[in-house]
Amino acid sequence: MMQPTAYLPQKYVRSWGLSDTPVRSLAKAVSWRITGTIDTFLISWLITGQVLLASGIALTEVLTKVFLFWFHERIWNKVKWGKQE
Numbered sequence: 001m002m003q004p005t006a007y008l009p010q011k012y013v014r015s016w017g018l019s020d021t022p023v024r025s026l027a028k029a030v031s032w033r034i035t036g037t038i039d040t041f042l043i044s045w046l047i048t049g050q051v052l053l054a055s056g057i058a059l060t061e062v063l064t065k066v067f068l069f070w071f072h073e074r075i076w077n078k079v080k081w082g083k084q085e
Contacts, residue, residue: 037062 020028040061044054 033062033065036065 037058041054041058044057045051048054048057
């Protein structure tokens with residue numbers, strides 16, 4: 001994924017503290033996935049009225065989204081637009 005700071009020279013990104021560490025990026029990704037899964041569970045529960053079914057939908061969503069994201073990243077990795085040399 002292209003960072004909002006991708007257009008800036010790296011000396012500015014580092015000196016201004018605009019670059020996330022890998023651990024911070026991982027923490028953000030995990031917290032976002034948890035937020036998304038809770039959202040899916042709540043919407044599924046509201047629509048179906050069944051906690052077990054909503055849980056199954058949320059679990060399925062977690063598994064499919066992880067793989068979809070991986071494929072999405074692999075495809076974007078082949079796109080040269082926006083990459084720094």
